[in-house]
Amino acid sequence: MSKIIELKNVNKWFDKFQALKDINLEVNQQEKIVICGPSGSGKSTLIRCINRLEEHQDGQIIVDGKEISENTKDLEKIRAEVGMVFQQFNLFPHLSILDNCTLAPIWVKKMPKKDAEALAMKNLERVQIADQAKKFPGQLSGGQQQRSALARALCMEPKIMLFDEPTSALDPEMIKEVLDAMVDLAKAGMTMIVVTHEMGFAKEVADNMIFMDEGKIVEKAKTKEFFENPKSDRTKLFLSQIL
Amino acid sequence: MNLSILKSDKKNLNSFIAIGGTLILIGFIDIIFSSFFSTNITAFLPDKISYLTPLLFGLFGLYLIRIEFSGNKLLDKVNTNFNSSNFNALLTLLVIFALIKYIPPLLNWFVFDANFAGNTKEDCTSGGACWVFIKVWLNRFVYGLYPDTEQWRINTAFLTLFLLVGASFFVPQRYKKYIIIFLLFVYPIIGLKLISGGDFGLKYVETGAWGGLSLTFIVSAFALILCFPIGTILALGRRSKLPAIRYTSIGFIELWRGVPLITVLFMSAVMFPMFLPDGTYVDKLIRVLIAITLFEAAYMAEVVRGGLQALPKGQYEAAKSLGMGYWRMHFLIILPQALKLVIPGIANTFLALVKDTPLIFVVGLLELAGMVNLAKTNPKWLGMAMEGYVFAGLVFWVICYVMSRYSQNLEKKLKTER
Numbered sequence: 209m210s211k212i213i214e215l216k217n218v219n220k221w222f223d224k225f226q227a228l229k230d231i232n233l234e235v236n237q238q239e240k241i242v243i244c245g246p247s248g249s250g251k252s253t254l255i256r257c258i259n260r261l262e263e264h265q266d267g268q269i270i271v272d273g274k275e276i277s278e279n280t281k282d283l284e285k286i287r288a289e290v291g292m293v294f295q296q297f298n299l300f301p302h303l304s305i306l307d308n309c310t311l312a313p314i315w316v317k318k319m320p321k322k323d324a325e326a327l328a329m330k331n332l333e334r335v336q337i338a339d340q341a342k343k344f345p346g347q348l349s350g351g352q353q354q355r356s357a358l359a360r361a362l363c364m365e366p367k368i369m370l371f372d373e374p375t376s377a378l379d380p381e382m383i384k385e386v387l388d389a390m391v392d393l394a395k396a397g398m399t400m401i402v403v404t405h406e407m408g409f410a411k412e413v414a415d416n417m418i419f420m421d422e423g424k425i426v427e428k429a430k431t432k433e434f435f436e437n438p439k440s441d442r443t444k445l446f447l448s449q450i451l
Numbered sequence: 452m453n454l455s456i457l458k459s460d461k462k463n464l465n466s467f468i469a470i471g472g473t474l475i476l477i478g479f480i481d482i483i484f485s486s487f488f489s490t491n492i493t494a495f496l497p498d499k500i501s502y503l504t505p506l507l508f509g510l511f512g513l514y515l516i517r518i519e520f521s522g523n524k525l526l527d528k529v530n531t532n533f534n535s536s537n538f539n540a541l542l543t544l545l546v547i548f549a550l551i552k553y554i555p556p557l558l559n560w561f562v563f564d565a566n567f568a569g570n571t572k573e574d575c576t577s578g579g580a581c582w583v584f585i586k587v588w589l590n591r592f593v594y595g596l597y598p599d600t601e602q603w604r605i606n607t608a609f610l611t612l613f614l615l616v617g618a619s620f621f622v623p624q625r626y627k628k629y630i631i632i633f634l635l636f637v638y639p640i641i642g643l644k645l646i647s648g649g650d651f652g653l654k655y656v657e658t659g660a661w662g663g664l665s666l667t668f669i670v671s672a673f674a675l676i677l678c679f680p681i682g683t684i685l686a687l688g689r690r691s692k693l694p695a696i697r698y699t700s701i702g703f704i705e706l707w708r709g710v711p712l713i714t715v716l717f718m719s720a721v722m723f724p725m726f727l728p729d730g731t732y733v734d735k736l737i738r739v740l741i742a743i744t745l746f747e748a749a750y751m752a753e754v755v756r757g758g759l760q761a762l763p764k765g766q767y768e769a770a771k772s773l774g775m776g777y778w779r780m781h782f783l784i785i786l787p788q789a790l791k792l793v794i795p796g797i798a799n800t801f802l803a804l805v806k807d808t809p810l811i812f813v814v815g816l817l818e819l820a821g822m823v824n825l826a827k828t829n830p831k832w833l834g835m836a837m838e839g840y841v842f843a844g845l846v847f848w849v850i851c852y853v854m855s856r857y858s859q860n861l862e863k864k865l866k867t868e869r
Contacts, residue, residue: 261768288774298769302788302865311783312773357769364773 212237212368212399213258218267220253227253228264229423235368240400242410242431245420246446251403254420255370258401259290272367288316291361295373297353299345305332305356306341309363317364324363331359335389351382355389362393369393371402407451411435419443467515468526474512478505478544479551486552506544513540572832584835585842588826592842595662595817601654605665608642635676643669658736659815664846667818670740671805677744678804679797682751683790687781689756700752707749713810715742720814739811747804754796758789791865798858802851819843 213235220228227250235241243251256262257269260276260283269276271286280286300308309328313319319327332338335355345353354374361369371390375383387409394400394413404410410417410431417434419427419442427434427443435451438444482505484492493501513534521527533543564579567586575581585592594602615638619630646669649655661669688700707715719742720735727733762785770780790797809820817825823839826832 259772261771284774284776287772290772292769292772294765294769294772296763296765298763298765300766300769300784300788302791312775315779315783316774360773 210237211235212272213401214268214270215258216268216270218257218264218269220250220257220262220264220266227423228257231267231425233418233425233428235399235401237367238397238399239416240394240414241402241416241418242414243401243403243418243420244405244407244410244446244450245418245426249420250423251420252372255292255372255401255403258368258370259287259292261292284316288312288364289366290368290370291364291366292370292372293354293357293361293374295376297345297350297357297377299353299357299360301345304342304344305337305348305359308345308356309360312360313363327365328359328363331362332356334362334392335359336385349382350378351385354378354382354386358386358389358393368399368401371400371404373403373405375404375406405450407435419446421446464518464521464523467518468523471512471515474508474515476512478507478509478512481505481508482548482551486555505548506541509544509548510537510540513544572835580838580841581835582838584826584832584838588822588832588839591663591826592819592822593664595666595822596660597656597662597665598654598660601648601656604645604648604653608645609665609668612638612642639673639676658734661736662817663822664819666816667805667808667850670736670743670808670811670818673740674743674747674804675801677740678747678751678800681744681748683755683786685748685752686755686759689752690759704749704752707746708753712743712746712807713813715746716810716813718742735814736816739814739816743804743807743811747800747807750800750803751797754793754800755789757796758791758793759785761792762789791862794858794862794865798855801858802854805850805854806847819846 211234213233215231215233218228218231219226231254233254243254245251253262257264258271258276260269260280263278272289274280274282274286276283276286299305300311303311306325306328309331310321310324313324313327314321329338329341332341335358337352337355337359340348340352340356345356348356358374374390375386378386383406387406390400390402390409391413400413402409402414414431417427417429417431418425419434419438419440421442427438427440429439434443435447438447481492484490485505491501493504495501496504514537516526517530517534517540518526519530521530534540560579562579564577566575566577566579566581566583568574569583570587572581572584574583590599590602594605597605612634615630615634619627619634622630644650645653646661647656647658685700685704688696689704691697691700716739719738723738724733766784766788767780770784775783808818811818812821812824820840820843823843827834827836827839
């Protein structure tokens with residue numbers, strides 16, 4: 209298996225506050241990583257650095273063989289290969305679900321409209337929401353919106369998917385439908401980095417677990433090992449609180 | 452029957468309604484007589500009291516019929532909406548009396564005593580408005596000093612414009628965009644050429660002769676079409692990460708917002724030509740159009756910026772994460788939403804722009820209000836200022852009202868649930 213994402217000694221500051229401290233991480237193709245940790249520990253910042261929604265000040269981030277820095281010219285191309293699902297869905301409210309899905313393939317990938325629509329319908333079917341294609345985001349439930357957002361990201365046919373707390377803004381009964389769609393995606397072999405508190409999902413899907421606190425990676429381990437035999441006390445405390 | 456005057460109650464409902472109603476009726480009859488027939492039926496009372504009688508009768512009457520939960524639907528409605536307290540009763544009466552007192556004289560001046568027939572000021576004899584003035588000058592009010600024999604050119608230009616705009620509403624969606632592109636980029640040039648002439652065997656008409664309502668439309672339309680994209684670019688510039696672009700935009704906006712339009716117009720007419728090399732000449736109208744456009748663009752920029760700031764950060768992030776660059780992100784995602792949010796503000800700026808056009812008189816261009824100004828100083832028509840300005844005011848109101856309605860419709864049409 210080959211490396212697709214590599215972070216070397218990454219540091220990031222928000223003004224004087226250091227959000228990421230010496231992060232080293234390697235992600236292989238088709239690997240599934242779940243990142244957990246208390247709020248404010250830098251989990252979201254970490255994955256947002258991977259598609260440069262946040263800028264890191266120090267260290268190297270290499271995605272699919274290309275380094276991401278302020279000098280990166282084809283940042284858009286890299287972003288097109290890295291799909292992202294947000295906590296707040298961030299669907300485009302002025303467009304129908306179908307248009308949400310076809311917009312980027314048509315304008316960024318220059319795909320013909322017909323092909324883009326076929327692709328969008330395929331992905332909407334995959335997340336079981338094809339019947340809502342003509343509706344606007346505001347007319348859907350939170351779970352349906354998040355699944356549409358997932359379909360929208362998949363329409364760019366990304367190599368990597370990033371999930372930033374995808375179920376945190378959802379009602380409990382809608383969490384399952386979103387997680388199910390993510391499990392399907394994992395089984396299909398997508399490379400995934402997921403920030404979540406859903407430990408059931410983590411146990412089912414993740415190859416590796418990462419626990420972060422105060423901007424540092426405190427523990428990285430195989431999923432089974434992480435849950436059964438955590439090494440650091442901080443991890444033990446965290447797990448005892450959320451499990 | 453126990454009638455307590457001070458406290459109305461439900462038991463004697465009908466008696467109270469009868470007495471209260473009669474008192475109110477007397478009040479109304481009093482005011483109607485004094486305003487329509489100029490007779491004061493309470494003249495036997497001292498001056499000041501007689502002046503207030505309708506109000507006193509009305510107030511007491513309304514007090515008597517103020518019965519809660521009377522069971523009479525009409526009465527309950529009146530009481531809750533117009534008569535809930537003594538103060539509200541007073542306001543209700545004052546508004547109704549003011550209408551009765553001032554509407555008839557206005558109507559008299561506008562219609563019943565007004566003069567419509569004739570061709571000179573001397574035909575206006577009956578004391579009301581002299582609409583003859585408007586009738587005689589109408590041609591000038593619409594076309595300015597444009598030669599009579601060439602006016603068909605203005606008519607053709609505007610008729611084509613209206614037909615094209617009308618067509619754009621009714622043709623199928625896929626032709627619509629071609630019509631709009633034609634309207635925005637090609638038609639203005641054709642229209643201007645048709646009106647100014649000089650080629651194709653058309654007689655040249657210098658812009659100094661343009662005027663009246665047609666000039667109002669020309670100036671407004673060009674400024675509207677041009678200030679919108681410039682304003683949008685400025686708004687984006689002000690939020691740019693590049694300091695050079697950001698500070699240029701801020702400087703531009705603050706400069707133009709900080710000066711009165713009238714000085715801008717004056718400078719465009721007097722000072723601007725001094726900066727040009729000798730022998731070059733930019734037409735007065737073009738200079739004015741540029742000045743108004745840039746002035747309004749500065750306002751438009753701030754309106755659009757308001758919309759940009761109202762959008763959640765997540766929209767930018769989602770667009771970026773899909774691989775969109777700056778321009779695609781703004782044109783596909785950000786601006787469509789931001790502009791929709793600020794339609795009321797855009798309409799506001801557009802209305803202000805239309806109503807600012809009369810200021811071009813400072814450079815000697817006379818649109819509708821300017822022509823009225825000119826006509827009222829004509830020795831044969833002295834004293835017609837009122838009719839002229841009322842007419843100009845009405846025309847401006849109609850234009851602005853149509854624009855305002857259109858913006859409201861647009862808002863409704865573009866609304867998608869959030």
